[in-house]
Amino acid sequence: MSFDFKIIEKENILNILPLVEKLNDFKISKEVLKERILEMTEQNYECAGVFFKGELVGICGLWYCTRHYSGKSTEVDHVFIEEKFRGQGIGKQFFKWIYNYLKTKGFEAIELNTYTTNYASHKFYYNEGFKILGYHFLKKL
Incomplete structure (x- = not known):
């Protein structure tokens, strides 16, 4: 199967x-x-x-910032691949594309949060070379 990876245009963002x-x-x-x-x-x-x-089957949000500990950084968010396409190496291809895209924009690091119960994602991110730096906390105001 052949997949295309690209940034979704702002005017089409609700397709996600x-x-x-x-x-x-x-x-x-x-x-x-x-x-x-x-x-x-x-x-x-x-x-x-x-x-x-031509059908959108996966997404990954990209938040851009500069952090004192990692420099020019991107936080990936709401990573999702449709279930029928999982287990085929698409995530690995997608992240390779994302890494290359971010390098062309001058970014130095990539960060993410994942739910503690999402074990499949933990394995994926470990295999991609991510390290756990801490805990993510949330307090609703």
């Missing part, structure tokens, strides 16, 4: 909504997700997509 909904463990309404995605495009955010025969 069905995939983001599948990640929605917090049961956030579709309308709120839509509002947040649109707001994200006004910040230091892009979304990369995996396409199969």
Whole structure:
């Protein structure tokens, strides 16, 4: 199978909504997700997509910043591949594309958070060379 990887244009960003909904463990309404995605495009955010025969089958949000400990950095977010395409090496290909894309933009590091119960992602990220630096905490205001 042949897959295409590219940045999703801002005007097409809501195409990611069905995939983001599948990640929605917090049961956030579709309308709120839509509002947040649109707001994200006004910040230091892009979304990369995996396409199969023109259909969006995977996504990875990219948040850009500079951090004192890692320099010019990208935090990947809401990484998702449709279930029927998993286990075929697409994630590895996708991340290779992401690494190359970020290098061309001058980024020095890539970071991420993953749910503690998402064991398959832990194995994937370990195999990609990621190291655990700490814990992610959240407090709703």
